[in-house]
Amino acid sequence: MNSELLDRRQVLRLAGAGLLGACCARWLPALATAAAADPRRRRSCILLWMAGGPSQTDTFDMKPGHNNGGPFQEIATSAPGLRFSEHLPQLAAHADRLAVVRSLSTKEGDHDRGTHLVRTGQPPMGPVAHPSIACALAKELATPAQSLPAYVSVAPPQQVSPAAFGPGFLGPSYAPAIVGSQPPAPATAVQSAPQANFVDLTLDDLDLPAGVSELQAARRTQLWRAWEDKFLALRHDAAFHAHHAIYRKAADLMRPEVRAAFDLKQEPEETRRRYGPGVFGQGCLLARRLVERGVPFVEVALGAGGLGWDTHQDNFTQVRRLSAELDAGWATLMTELQQRGLLDSTTILWIGEFGRTPAINQMTGRDHYPQAWSCVLGGGGIAGGEAYGRTSADGMVVEENQVGIGDVLATLCAALGVPPDHENITDAGRPVKLAEGTAIDALLA
């Protein structure tokens, strides 16, 4: 009898042929062009999640000359009449592709409840485990042939409303693939590597377990295949074959040329620098790499560690710092998507769980404020260069075109070419719409 399960020479041959070897990056520049030109290409979505609730008054709905306005100045943008904070200068150059919603009004002023409301379109504690809009949209936008996950999330908050970040009744196969959940390794005193200043982002469980060599992994796979072939040849249950297919897909994701999507070291140092060295900046760079490869949904959080935008104290120092990070990552992302012809098929939503009080409190901070706040849509399917809705001179109330969170989510769906009233069915047989509001026509290109 020969060794059917394990052939050492075969393993070595596989290793030599590059299946296990280092990836070569020559084909990368052609990638984006191919992606943009593919007629079957569906749209992608990038959600920029601002954990803690960003201050609209200091970013996209400024109140210069009013007591509530604070010390920041407005600057002109590439869109006539649309003005941003002075701390978003690079983003201002892309304003013609951005639409600011200044009339968002919601009813949840608590981090958990607000996060749940904004991300699922539903207040928490209902009978249905609602999926995050990200999971639901990724499900609609995904293509079966895709090796990479349909929804990659960079460093989401870990503590606030976990349900709002998950797939709910859709089931764990629609859960996000999370990168950067481990805190980045502390910077070492001796930084010998040229890119030691940049955060690296890795996907959970994508790496081989510690102590398992690639040769060993190949042997495991060989053994596994032999075992599977033997079993499945005699068993025809669909569930057995579904199990096997999911493993093949996971193994596919581990292939060097596929997982290379997560290897930011393949990018020139200058590019990585433009995005900013932190989790958000490098997350935006990863978003661009994933969208280039056809991933339909990427989320990048800013301020997730400790709810950075929750600026009850010392608002202006913190918002200035966060704005710098936001500006570099987001603007570079817009630039690079545009250069690659991908901006027209990629819709971006910038939003947090609520806004912040226009009035400045005694600790130079701003508190939670869901009554009148802003979010920003941009890129594919969005009519940019405009502000929709208006708040009063003091920023306290919506004076024109008030919208709810359902309307914003419906607009996002519509911009992506997904009908907002598409229904998923819960396990109890109840149909649930992707978004319950009405898409805002004025914002759709």
Added chain:
Amino acid sequence: MADRIDAVLEQQARRQGVTPSAAATDAEFLRRVSLDLAGVVPRVSTVRAFLADDAPGKREELVDRLLASGGYANHMATTWRNRILPHGADAARGREAAALQKWLRNRFAENLRYDNLVGGLLLATGGDELGPALYFQAHDVAPEKIAASAAELFLGLKLHCAQCHDHPYANWSQREFWGFAAFFARVKGPEAMGAQSAYRLTDLHAGEAKLPASGEVVPPRYPGGEVAPEDAGVTRRAQLVLWLTSRDNRYFSRAAVNWAWEHLFGRPLAGSLDDIMDASEKTPNVVLLDALADYFVASGFDLQELWRTLTLTRVYQRSSRSSGEAPPAELFARMLPKPLTAEQLYDSLLLLAPQRDSAAAGPTIDATGQLEEDARRSEFVRRMRPPPGDPTAYRAGTLQALLLMNGDAVNAAAAPEASSLLGALEAPFMDDQERIEVLLLATLARPPDAIERSSLAAALAECRDGAERRQVLSDALWALLNSTEFAFNH
């Protein structure tokens, strides 16, 4: 009763020209019934002893042993907890969920009558008795949510569709739904929750269920029955439990045995109980369900007796293989494979790699009184567990496969230095053939066949030293733990 089940289902198969699958082997039966009743694969020593045993009654003895084990109580508690809580509710309330687990476990361990078990749950007051109140808490102490859940769990009725409008395909009116909800309208949770105070439920003397549109008060009324009389001496919940758990309430006993059947066979004996009530002609499966329900009532709602009866039928002891096309599932002419639940998977892996740094293996398998759960297990379950649905469908995705391929749970079991199984294979008196056999017995609960033996033996023979052999054994174990055969109960 077991004979009657076999007779009815075999006659049906014959009538439809279906040949039932062959009897399951001892090894297949052992792994199946261990997973179904105790939630884990059998240990190597158990497999060996069972396969070597010639006694004719060894399957009955095995079932008795499993029903008496701590694994049974714990597995039933896990199954019930997942059943009665909304999906994901326990993740947010770890301490209460652990308490509920303990509360359920004690009841299954003493084989409390099923009617008393359900009654105790629905009459929970919390306070000193932490645990069952979580059922109410997780449903927000909202009468309509508790009513919808209780009707489905304990009556087999999908009344919740009638919450907003009359039921589209069964005879439940909106008024009947709210009449049922009225039994829970006077249960109230605590006003404010302190961090330390226990969650206490109280029964008030006021509180009504109202139709959503008109606001009309609906008096408490038993589904398909009468309006409950006003009785100041008894709480509404107690009135309901008295009716619900009565011997004469066929909804209650049918729902119980239909659930038990689904637990073992992967699909209920009779599909939707809503429809049964209206059907003019009963299908053979419904007739059988009724007989089983009567049997269950006559046994004194004895759950262990029910498991004993069902697992000793020929129907349960059929192979999951079928020659040719699969027969219609409602004939139960072969066993349907079920993916292991997240808990079955984790606990089975844990058997192979007991964690040395904590007593975690203790509470999960042989429960003690502590109220903290193994955090790694909870996290594994959170990432693996699909929402309620068809128990025979495989519903995980690539991330779950990655977790199993590269995550800690499998690799702790398969790593040469951590795995207690691989450690045992180091014993000097073992030769390669014995090592291969142990690997298979520990994972698939069956001895290897000739091909498996010879190919693994060839691989081991090529090894130059002990370290290399350990490596190959570790890789083979990894492959087995990730195999489709391991991932299912079949």
